[in-house]
Amino acid sequence: MDIPSGSPTKKRISESTIHRLSRYFRTLSLLEKENFETVSSKELAKREKLTPAQVRKDLSFFGSFGTRGLGYPVAELKAKVSRILGIDRIWRVALIGVGNIGSAMVSYKEFIKQGFHIVKLFDNDQRKIGSNHKGIIVSDIKNLRTELQDDRIEMVIVAVPATVAQYIVDVVVKAEVKAILNFAPINLKVPPGVHVRNENMAMELEYLSFAMVNHHSPKGIGKA
Amino acid sequence: MDIPSGSPTKKRISESTIHRLSRYFRTLSLLEKENFETVSSKELAKREKLTPAQVRKDLSFFGSFGTRGLGYPVAELKAKVSRILGIDRIWRVALIGVGNIGSAMVSYKEFIKQGFHIVKLFDNDQRKIGSNHKGIIVSDIKNLRTELQDDRIEMVIVAVPATVAQYIVDVVVKAEVKAILNFAPINLKVPPGVHVRNENMAMELEYLSFAMVNHHSPKGIGKA
DNA sequence: TGTTAATTGTGAAGCATTTCACATGAGTAT
DNA sequence: ATACTCATGTGAAATGCTTCACAATTAACA
Ligand SMILES: NC(=O)c1ccc[n+]([C@@H]2O[C@H](COP(=O)([O-])OP(=O)(O)OC[C@H]3O[C@@H](n4cnc5c(N)ncnc54)[C@H](O)[C@@H]3O)[C@@H](O)[C@H]2O)c1
Ligand SMILES: NC(=O)c1ccc[n+]([C@@H]2O[C@H](COP(=O)([O-])OP(=O)(O)OC[C@H]3O[C@@H](n4cnc5c(N)ncnc54)[C@H](O)[C@@H]3O)[C@@H](O)[C@H]2O)c1
Numbered sequence: 001m002d003i004p005s006g007s008p009t010k011k012r013i014s015e016s017t018i019h020r021l022s023r024y025f026r027t028l029s030l031l032e033k034e035n036f037e038t039v040s041s042k043e044l045a046k047r048e049k050l051t052p053a054q055v056r057k058d059l060s061f062f063g064s065f066g067t068r069g070l071g072y073p074v075a076e077l078k079a080k081v082s083r084i085l086g087i088d089r090i091w092r093v094a095l096i097g098v099g100n101i102g103s104a105m106v107s108y109k110e111f112i113k114q115g116f117h118i119v120k121l122f123d124n125d126q127r128k129i130g131s132n133h134k135g136i137i138v139s140d141i142k143n144l145r146t147e148l149q150d151d152r153i154e155m156v157i158v159a160v161p162a163t164v165a166q167y168i169v170d171v172v173v174k175a176e177v178k179a180i181l182n183f184a185p186i187n188l189k190v191p192p193g194v195h196v197r198n199e200n201m202a203m204e205l206e207y208l209s210f211a212m213v214n215h216h217s218p219k220g221i222g223k224a
Numbered sequence: 225m226d227i228p229s230g231s232p233t234k235k236r237i238s239e240s241t242i243h244r245l246s247r248y249f250r251t252l253s254l255l256e257k258e259n260f261e262t263v264s265s266k267e268l269a270k271r272e273k274l275t276p277a278q279v280r281k282d283l284s285f286f287g288s289f290g291t292r293g294l295g296y297p298v299a300e301l302k303a304k305v306s307r308i309l310g311i312d313r314i315w316r317v318a319l320i321g322v323g324n325i326g327s328a329m330v331s332y333k334e335f336i337k338q339g340f341h342i343v344k345l346f347d348n349d350q351r352k353i354g355s356n357h358k359g360i361i362v363s364d365i366k367n368l369r370t371e372l373q374d375d376r377i378e379m380v381i382v383a384v385p386a387t388v389a390q391y392i393v394d395v396v397v398k399a400e401v402k403a404i405l406n407f408a409p410i411n412l413k414v415p416p417g418v419h420v421r422n423e424n425m426a427m428e429l430e431y432l433s434f435a436m437v438n439h440h441s442p443k444g445i446g447k448a
Numbered sequence: 449t450g451t452t453a454a455t456t457g458t459g460a461a462g463c464a465t466t467t468c469a470c471a472t473g474a475g476t477a478t
Numbered sequence: 479a480t481a482c483t484c485a486t487g488t489g490a491a492a493t494g495c496t497t498c499a500c501a502a503t504t505a506a507c508a
């Protein structure tokens with residue numbers, strides 16, 4: 001009935017499962033707004049273009065959240081998923097490189113709703129240092145290490161040119177930050193225990209390009 | 225020796241393989257700059273943190289590009305990979321929604337180097353329509369369908385608010401565009417044959433969050 | 449309170465992807 | 479020419495992920 005909380009399920013959870021949990025979370029938020037009390041794996045699957053079995057299996061890695069014959073309680077499941085993802089808390093995030101991408105990220109209000117609080121900005125451009133972006137003063141990159149530590153930053157977003165990204169990340173690692181979202185198109189080297197996710201838009205365009213030249217069309221589309 | 229071009233290899237190529245091809249391409253460009261003539265699967269694997277077998281298997285789906293005992297000719301392989309990905313040509317791209325993210329994308333010079341030419345911008349904001357972004361005049365969204373067709377646009381980048389993204393995409397689909405890079409955090413509905421890739425930064429932050437709370441650390445990292 | 453309808457949770461089966469391991473072939477040196 | 483080395487290309491094994499199928503369980507209702 002209860003999951004022994006002392007020894008959390010030590011199965012290896014796949015990257016795909018985690019990504020799907022993110023999607024369930026988004027859909028559950030929507031369902032909540034639409035005043036659904038419960039939702040079945042079937043409905044959830046339909047909205048996410050998955051199979052009901054996939055939904056149930058994903059959730060089952062973390063516990064039994066549903067009621068047979070009824071489905072899952074929306075609000076409760078949403079809370080559980082947010083707990084699993086670790087977004088039931090506030091994360092202190094710093095953004096490094098207040099350029100095109102960096103500015104876009106700071107302006108984005110959805111992150112804060114999900115608990116990602118960008119509380120520091122860094123740049124090396126004298127014209128940017130000291131300026132105010134959405135209420136945050138841009139710090140000098142020179143003080144990166146000390147300020148990351150003093151402000152207990154837990155995650156950083158790296159939006160600097162590729163040429164300096166590794167150098168910046170080395171400092172970030174020294175400041176004991178363990179999570180990095182990287183926009184620079186390079187393979188960052190970090191010690192074990194430091195998590196890196198890459199956001200690579202060129203790669204997605206290339207995927208589209210591949211799909212097009214292979215006209216991967218699931219069923220004939222071409223006109224006669 | 226030659227691949228029968230009449231019946232292209234009809235194996236299903238996995239998404240991961242395509243993404244790795246993108247990475248090989250980037251690394252091969254680098255190797256070319258470093259004046260490497262040839263590269264072994266071992267070296268390529270080392271740079272990408274993969275196994276040599278993985279590299280060879282990926283490439284083998286498309287042909288035999290290497291020389292036993294020697295490795296792969298860098299320049300030639302790069303050309304082959306770019307051919308496979310379909311980036312040995314120019315893609316005409318339109319960007320819809322010249323806001324924070326949209327502006328960042330237009331300013332990014334690397335896309336053009338890879339053959340992705342952003343040649344049209346659309347917005348519905350009167351202050352933006354008619355303005356000049358990197359040499360491109362922002363068009364009125366009202367003319368989306370006709371201008372996409374008249375300008376023979378092949379891909380679009382959707383960077384509008386989530387609330388209007390589906391509506392915009394419906395028009396894009398009517399204009400016979402078959403590839404969409406979407407930044408709005410929603411599940412777009414498109415007919416078969418239209419390719420959609422989602423760029424979802426919140427999802428990557430959530431992945432980092434999950435990794436942190438599960439301190440997935442491969443080997444003990446914590447201090448004593 | 450018993451019967452029916454619905455939907456979960458989960459082993460096992462079915463696929464897909466990755467890794468292994470080695471025969472094969474190309475280049476090199478003698 | 480012949481032997482030797484090196485690294486590819488690829489079936490086969492191993493691993494991982496998704497789907498199936500059904501027993502178990504609950505809600506609803508007669
Ligand atoms: N703009 C895009 O659409 C896009 C797309 C894909 C990838 N990227 C990648 O994202 C990164 C940022 O791109 P961008 O377009 O925002 O570039 P940008 O030049 O607009 O911004 C980079 C910022 O980093 C700052 N910077 C440079 N060196 C620094 C240093 N040593 N320390 C601290 N700050 C420093 C610059 O002052 C600038 O503000 C790049 O690596 C780029 O390749 C950008
Ligand atoms: N900024 C970020 O860091 C970020 C991060 C993740 C996701 N996103 C997503 O990317 C999208 C764009 O975000 P943004 O921050 O650039 O928003 P933004 O508000 O800065 O830009 C949106 C642009 O779309 C235009 N627009 C609105 N309605 C339109 C319509 N009907 N037709 C044409 N244009 C229209 C607006 O005028 C504006 O220029 C959103 O869906 C957002 O959720 C943004």
